[in-house]
Amino acid sequence: MNEKPKQPQTSETFGETAKTKDEISRRQFLTYTLMGTGGFMASMLIIPPLRATLDSVLQKKQEEPMVAVADVSEITDEPKRFTFTLTIDDAWVKNQKTTFTAWVFKSENGDIMALSPICTHLGCTVDWNSNPKYPEEFFCPCHGGRYSKDGVNIPGTPPSSPLAVYAYEVKDGKLYLGKLISRS
Amino acid sequence: MIQKVYDWLDERLDLSPIWRDIADHEVPEHVNPAHHFSAFVYCFGGLTFFTVVIQILSGMFLAMFYAPDIVNAFNSVKYLQTEVSFGYIVRGMHHWGASVVIVMLFLHTLRVFFTGAYKAPREMNWVVGVLLFAVILGLGFTGYLLPWDNKAYFATKVGLQIAEVVPVLGPYVKHFLAGGDIVGAETITRFFAIHVFFLPAILLLLLGVHFILIRRQGIAGPL
Numbered sequence: 009m010n011e012k013p014k015q016p017q018t019s020e021t022f023g024e025t026a027k028t029k030d031e032i033s034r035r036q037f038l039t040y041t042l043m044g045t046g047g048f049m050a051s052m053l054i055i056p057p058l059r060a061t062l063d064s065v066l067q068k069k070q071e072e073p074m075v076a077v078a079d080v081s082e083i084t085d086e087p088k089r090f091t092f093t094l095t096i097d098d099a100w101v102k103n104q105k106t107t108f109t110a111w112v113f114k115s116e117n118g119d120i121m122a123l124s125p126i127c128t129h130l131g132c133t134v135d136w137n138s139n140p141k142y143p144e145e146f147f148c149p150c151h152g153g154r155y156s157k158d159g160v161n162i163p164g165t166p167p168s169s170p171l172a173v174y175a176y177e178v179k180d181g182k183l184y185l186g187k188l189i190s191r192s
Numbered sequence: 193m194i195q196k197v198y199d200w201l202d203e204r205l206d207l208s209p210i211w212r213d214i215a216d217h218e219v220p221e222h223v224n225p226a227h228h229f230s231a232f233v234y235c236f237g238g239l240t241f242f243t244v245v246i247q248i249l250s251g252m253f254l255a256m257f258y259a260p261d262i263v264n265a266f267n268s269v270k271y272l273q274t275e276v277s278f279g280y281i282v283r284g285m286h287h288w289g290a291s292v293v294i295v296m297l298f299l300h301t302l303r304v305f306f307t308g309a310y311k312a313p314r315e316m317n318w319v320v321g322v323l324l325f326a327v328i329l330g331l332g333f334t335g336y337l338l339p340w341d342n343k344a345y346f347a348t349k350v351g352l353q354i355a356e357v358v359p360v361l362g363p364y365v366k367h368f369l370a371g372g373d374i375v376g377a378e379t380i381t382r383f384f385a386i387h388v389f390f391l392p393a394i395l396l397l398l399l400g401v402h403f404i405l406i407r408r409q410g411i412a413g414p415l
Contacts, residue, residue, distance in 0.1 A: 011208040053246060057253035063276045100264060100271035 025158040027160075074177060074184035078112060083120060083183065087136045087146075087157065092185060110174055110185055111136055111146070115158060122174040122185055123159040128164040128192065146171065159191070168192075217407065222414035233307075234411075236300035241399070243293045247331075250285040251388065258343070260384035262377050265340035278353050290332055297328055309412035317405040320398055327395045334387035340380060348383075 077092045089111050096104045111123040123146070125133050127149075132150035139147040145162070146155035154162040159171035169192035174185040196258065202208055221227045224232040257272040259265060272279040301321065304310055310318035335346040353374065356366040371378030 051283075053249060054286070056278040057250060058281045059278040060272070060276050061253060061256060063278070065278075099275075100259070100267035102267075 018115065045062045065176065072187040074175075074186045076182045077110065077122075077185045078183045078185055080120075080178055080181050083112055085114055085122070086112040087134070089125075109133075111159075111184065113157070120176055120178070120183060122176050122183070124172040124174065124188055127153050127167060128169045128171060128190075130159065134171065166185055204314075212393065218410070220411055220414075223411055225239060233303045236296050236303055240293060240296040240300050243289050243296055244328075244395070244399075246285060246289045247293060248392065250282055250289065253282050253284055262340065262380055265338065265380060269339045269341075286335075286361065290335060294332060297325060301325065307312075307412060307415060309326055311412075314405075314412060317402060317409065320402050320405065324393060324395070324398050324402060327391055327398060331387060331391050331395070334383040334391065337380060337383045338387065344377060383390050 010022040046159060056076075073094075075092045075094060078090050082088070086110070089109060091107050091109050093105050093107050098104055098108050109125045111125060113121055115121050125135075125150040127134050127150065129148065129151060132148050132153075133157065134146040134148045134153070135148055138149070139145075142154055144157060146159065148154070148156075148167070151166045153167040154165045155167065155171055156162060159173065161170055169190070172188045172190045174188055175183050175187050198207070202355070223231050225231045225235070254272070257268060257276065259268045269283070273283055274280075304318065304321065333348075333351055337344045351368055352366045355369060356362045358365060367373070369379075370376075371382040
């Protein structure tokens with residue numbers, strides 16, 4: 009920062025002290041110009057990578073399609089396990105077949121319920137009627153979480169919210185399942 | 193505001209001497225383009241370093257989108273290039289920057305050679321510079337394979353065949369670099385590791401030595 013032109017050292021040529029408040033000194037001017045140029049170059053360098061990295065945050069979520077899972081005639085009062093497959097594009101891994109599970113039954117008022125088997129405690133897989141001690145309940149083997157038939161967590165067991173339900177629609181005697189709706 | 197933060201830190205950590213050591217140094221007249229415009233040839237070393245910094249930065253971000261694997265490598269590069277906004281700019285920075293580094297490095301070498309800056313007492317820094325040249329070429333060679341397209345594959349095949357003709361050691365060198373008999377799964381992971389871990393570590397080490405030496409010995413005198 010000490011290189012000074014070889015000129016007679018008068019305050020006129022250096023202009024280090026501003027004459028009035030509005031004038032900026034030569035040093036100030038140089039600082040602003042260099043910082044401005046440097047800042048511009050640095051931002052050219054850093055903005056594209058940051059934008060690319062933030063892309064996953066800024067991208068709109070894809071609408072999940074409805075998938076045919078079962079014939080309505082198969083659905084009874086008793087929860088039954090149905091699996092269905094979605095083809096998922098995960099970044100550069102395209103067309104990934106991923107299997108999902110739903111516990112489907114007709115509730116007392118005749119509505120169809122499709123429950124997610126993922127325990128809301130820590131994400132293990134629950135099973136219907138699997139523990140002889142707790143009949144007619146969804147039971148999670150990991151920490152003993154329990155849910156009643158409609159998927160509502162039983163107080164005093166680890167889960168703090170009901171099992172999620174799938175959005176569903178019935179068309180031409182077929183049950184279609186869509187995205188998961190959490191019920192916490 | 194910034195001045196206040198700096199003053200606060202400076203009061204406690206005594207920063208000024210540190211950054212003076214780094215930034216405040218003699219720039220002799222004969223290397224200052226403000227005095228003689230032809231002195232811009234003395235900028236090539238700094239420009240090489242600047243482009244290396246760009247390479248390191250853009251490379252760090254590229255690594256977030258890259259899978260070093262024969263199934264996914266090409267697709268991950270294609271995904272970044274075509275589906276991530278600004279992705280093609282990030283890859284473009286690294287792609288074109290790689291060539292710029294080598295051009296700048298070459299110009300810097302020519303400048304040092306023709307101004308005789310390698311002469312005593314600066315021979316060691318010339319040797320360090322030659323090692324740096326080798327490391328940069330190594331980075332270029334290993335990085336070239338990573339997109340895993342046709343050009344990458346066959347360039348690496350040719351490169352390995354060149355290594356193979358080295359007397360006696362050749363076949364072993366080739367086998368070591370490829371990590372097997374063919375250019376394949378183990379070659380790409382190996383080249384990836386060399387490209388992002390081993391060579392950059394050596395590069396930074398050598399750059400440190402390069403800069404410390406030049407500060408110790410000063411810039412060579414005028415022609």
